[in-house]
Amino acid sequence: MTTPTPTETTPVIPLPLTTARIITAAGAALTILSTFLAWTWTTAFPGNLTVTGYPGGLQILTLIGGILTLAFTLSAWRTPGLTWLTPTGGNNATAYLAAGTLATTWYTLIAIADQLGGLANLEPGGYIAAATTLTALLGALAHPIDRRTAASLPQHGRLHTGALGKALHGIYRTVRPGRTPRPLRPARPLPAWAEILIIAAAFGIALYTVTYGIDTEYGELFTGFLILVSFAAAALFKAGLIARLATLTNKHRNISIAAAFAAAAAFPFTQSTDQYTLIAVNILIFATVALGLNVVVGLAGLLDLGYVAFLGVGAYTAALVSGSTASTLDVHFPFWAAALTGAAASLVFGVIIGAPTLRLRGDYLAIVTLGFGEIFRITVENLDGNSGPSVTNGPNGIPNIPDLVLFGYSFGTPHDVAGTTLTPFANYYLLMLLITILVVLVFSRAGNSRIGRAWIAIREDETAATASGINSFRLKLLAFALGATLAGLAGTVQAHVTSTAVPEQYVFAGPVPPNSAFLLAAVILGGMGTISGPLLGAALLYLIPAKLQFLQDYQLLAFGLALILLMRLRPEGIIPNRRQQLEYHDTGQLDVPDRDLPPGTVGVTKAGA
Amino acid sequence: MTTTTTTETPVLTATGVTMRFGGLTAVRAVDLSVHPHEIVGLIGPNGAGKTTFFNCLTGLYVPTSGKVAYKNTTLPPKPHLVAKAGIARTFQNIRLFANMTVLENVLVGHHTRTKEGLFAALLRGPAFHRAEKASTQRAQELLEFTGLTPKADHLARNLPYGEQRKLEIARALAGDPGLLLLDEPTAGMNPQETRATQQLVFAIRDQGTAVLVIEHDMRFIFNLCDRVAVLVQGEKLTEGTTDAVQADERVIAAYLGTPFEGAPGADEIAEVEAAEAAETAGAAENAETATPPDTVARPEDNQ
Numbered sequence A: 001m002t003t004p005t006p007t008e009t010t011p012v013i014p015l016p017l018t019t020a021r022i023i024t025a026a027g028a029a030l031t032i033l034s035t036f037l038a039w040t041w042t043t044a045f046p047g048n049l050t051v052t053g054y055p056g057g058l059q060i061l062t063l064i065g066g067i068l069t070l071a072f073t074l075s076a077w078r079t080p081g082l083t084w085l086t087p088t089g090g091n092n093a094t095a096y097l098a099a100g101t102l103a104t105t106w107y108t109l110i111a112i113a114d115q116l117g118g119l120a121n122l123e124p125g126g127y128i129a130a131a132t133t134l135t136a137l138l139g140a141l142a143h144p145i146d147r148r149t150a151a152s153l154p155q156h157g158r159l160h161t162g163a164l165g166k167a168l169h170g171i172y173r174t175v176r177p178g179r180t181p182r183p184l185r186p187a188r189p190l191p192a193w194a195e196i197l198i199i200a201a202a203f204g205i206a207l208y209t210v211t212y213g214i215d216t217e218y219g220e221l222f223t224g225f226l227i228l229v230s231f232a233a234a235a236l237f238k239a240g241l242i243a244r245l246a247t248l249t250n251k252h253r254n255i256s257i258a259a260a261f262a263a264a265a266a267f268p269f270t271q272s273t274d275q276y277t278l279i280a281v282n283i284l285i286f287a288t289v290a291l292g293l294n295v296v297v298g299l300a301g302l303l304d305l306g307y308v309a310f311l312g313v314g315a316y317t318a319a320l321v322s323g324s325t326a327s328t329l330d331v332h333f334p335f336w337a338a339a340l341t342g343a344a345a346s347l348v349f350g351v352i353i354g355a356p357t358l359r360l361r362g363d364y365l366a367i368v369t370l371g372f373g374e375i376f377r378i379t380v381e382n383l384d385g386n387s388g389p390s391v392t393n394g395p396n397g398i399p400n401i402p403d404l405v406l407f408g409y410s411f412g413t414p415h416d417v418a419g420t421t422l423t424p425f426a427n428y429y430l431l432m433l434l435i436t437i438l439v440v441l442v443f444s445r446a447g448n449s450r451i452g453r454a455w456i457a458i459r460e461d462e463t464a465a466t467a468s469g470i471n472s473f474r475l476k477l478l479a480f481a482l483g484a485t486l487a488g489l490a491g492t493v494q495a496h497v498t499s500t501a502v503p504e505q506y507v508f509a510g511p512v513p514p515n516s517a518f519l520l521a522a523v524i525l526g527g528m529g530t531i532s533g534p535l536l537g538a539a540l541l542y543l544i545p546a547k548l549q550f551l552q553d554y555q556l557l558a559f560g561l562a563l564i565l566l567m568r569l570r571p572e573g574i575i576p577n578r579r580q581q582l583e584y585h586d587t588g589q590l591d592v593p594d595r596d597l598p599p600g601t602v603g604v605t606k607a608g609a
Numbered sequence B: 001m002t003t004t005t006t007t008e009t010p011v012l013t014a015t016g017v018t019m020r021f022g023g024l025t026a027v028r029a030v031d032l033s034v035h036p037h038e039i040v041g042l043i044g045p046n047g048a049g050k051t052t053f054f055n056c057l058t059g060l061y062v063p064t065s066g067k068v069a070y071k072n073t074t075l076p077p078k079p080h081l082v083a084k085a086g087i088a089r090t091f092q093n094i095r096l097f098a099n100m101t102v103l104e105n106v107l108v109g110h111h112t113r114t115k116e117g118l119f120a121a122l123l124r125g126p127a128f129h130r131a132e133k134a135s136t137q138r139a140q141e142l143l144e145f146t147g148l149t150p151k152a153d154h155l156a157r158n159l160p161y162g163e164q165r166k167l168e169i170a171r172a173l174a175g176d177p178g179l180l181l182l183d184e185p186t187a188g189m190n191p192q193e194t195r196a197t198q199q200l201v202f203a204i205r206d207q208g209t210a211v212l213v214i215e216h217d218m219r220f221i222f223n224l225c226d227r228v229a230v231l232v233q234g235e236k237l238t239e240g241t242t243d244a245v246q247a248d249e250r251v252i253a254a255y256l257g258t259p260f261e262g263a264p265g266a267d268e269i270a271e272v273e274a275a276e277a278a279e280t281a282g283a284a285e286n287a288e289t290a291t292p293p294d295t296v297a298r299p300e301d302n303q
């Protein structure tokens, strides 16, 4: 059934292997040195790249790229002490790193020239960096790398002939290399404590990387960061290091999960101001809601386009019972009660909306949920005492939601903990992290059970699922209600973080996440049906628009292009579900038979659906 | 082979099942009953309404009229309630959960026989673990029974065709049914696989599950079944032992273009005979006469 793409392992540029290795290593080493030179003469470009003697700003990214390229070249060269870097033994990782370093560096140089008005603004150090990164990449391409065979590509008539056509084809089969099966070299047996130390180190590096991304002070640095990280991630994957790490984390599952959350909990302790903690807490809210949506979309396969309404129900409920002066209810619930009320209100709304709509299949459900999402917002806008009963203050929303106080711990004031100051948003970040952990737990436990299997069965083939004894309506309603409850819970925290609840926060699509469209994008982009996928997808979808503000009018265009590129390259999402991985890649064609009943003819009543 | 004992409560009693699609009556007033320990065949030319009849039995279609009972209890036309009552089925055009593993597919089949709900899954008490373990064990037994154990962790979509059909049977059996409905279980199989399927069906019957099977392969049907019912143009033409059905001239006229022994040279004789029989019976009511019984090409698969 599966026909893997035929691949070969050949150099793109024919050179003797040793020559290629020397060129790459030299190029990478010189790249490292070039970052110690001045690239431009004025500090007008952010990050101060004018100093000779030590690297600054974007140069640091080039430096890291250069170091990694050098390390992986030497690893593939079997340098003692470095071979562990490439368990697969291939050269593709080197090529990815060299390409990533080149892209980051050239992006920096182009950005300097563009902002300061011309190439004249580059100092010789900049030209040297451009040349050395190019050298390293050319050297890397002279290594034998795994790529598609020329014969495996469809012949495109005219396009295939001529020098340009040939070159394009050569690039295409290198950029989309297919999949060369490369078994990992057997791992050296390590004592358990060493393995745990490796896991801790890996999560430490991950925390550092994410923190670096959130803390980037200007858009250019974030763009450079994103380029380098994307290429480096691809390189680590090709090198087999990700697979190695996955083996370790599977072996020490609980420790790994604890390490992941410890790393996440450590974030606010690395921050002294609220500026980036606010971003982090927003990412966490967005990610948690995306994970809740993943129950509905990823597990049960129900396309819900109005999911953000449940976040709104939770937030509005919490706002109403928060004791805010603007609230129409004169009550002040403690947080645990407010959280339960918010979740319960969302649950009720979920059932009310789900009960009539979940009898529909496919596209109809999407349209109806889209409508209900908008109805929520419009209703909230109208419950202002003029057009309807006075509940929500209409478009003005409910401002002045007071800060939380839990067990005498006030979230609104800074606290000194372990030598660092926890700012108000840091407090909320930690609270939200607890809720994220709860949602992760719910997702993994529900997903990995009789109920979760029934959800996936419904997603795969509803008719076969019902014929196997699954009450599909009840289970879909359960997924819908569970998703709504989780979103409502997150909403109760969100109301306190933003300290206001206004209708515009809960729309289908808008420039600021979370909204229904962004939530769905986070799930699909990150990887449907996985846990880390939506978390990562949400982080990216929040950071990219937030950090690309320097592009001004082109911000959304660039964002759209980034999304298209990503979905083109990884249709199964960044973190593939093991099922979809097989579905999109190894198979030549999707040979799924049509799974729908024939269109209902007159007189047919479809039962049970 | 067990002979039918009418004293036993039938696992299936269909009375007057009729299914109309607009102007087309796909199934017309069909009565059929299946007793425990019985293998009953359902044959008929393409488009006779066999699959539609199955869909009516399992609640995927709500019959226009008629009623279906399992052990004398009338079944509501809801597929999950039918499955829960004890009628499991396979589909003519294989409907597996393609992106689930083989083991998971069978576990889903066991859904009705377990009760653990969402809260049990979230709290993960000892009862939950026990139930999961029992389900997994049952599923593994069924994989062993159908010979799929080595493939337990493969995705269903990656199985070869014959094994996909076996997996459908394993999934259906996981619901501990009293009656198993098989819709063309050997379609697309080679002779060895067909023989293996035959053994499997006998083994299922011996375990106490009655079987109602649709098949175009006459050799398979007449080797396997205690009783055969013939459906032609939505109506039950006749029903009886394999010998009686094979001898029935109306059946030959309506359906058996060639004798199932398929001896060399017998084809032509059979064709002439069939044509004569059709004339004498005055029942040349459809063009199906010329349709060889073994063809698998069907214009449309509806389930």
Ligand SMILES: Nc1ncnc2c1ncn2[C@@H]1O[C@H](COP(=O)(O)OP(=O)(O)OP(=O)(O)O)[C@@H](O)[C@H]1O
Residues within 6 Å of the ligand: A598, A599, A601, A604, B021, B024, B026, B044, B045, B046, B047, B048, B049, B050, B051, B052, B053, B092, B298, B299, B300, B301, B302
């Ligand atoms: N959902 C439907 N809507 C309209 N017509 C239908 C529907 N399902 C089946 N039919 C029609 O009912 C008739 C009986 O079809 P059915 O699939 O039951 O035949 P069958 O005996 O299973 O044939 P085969 O041996 O080819 O599987 C056909 O004419 C078919 O087109």
Ligand SMILES: [Mg+2]
Residues within 6 Å of the ligand: B050, B051, B052, B092
């Ligand atoms: Mg059929």
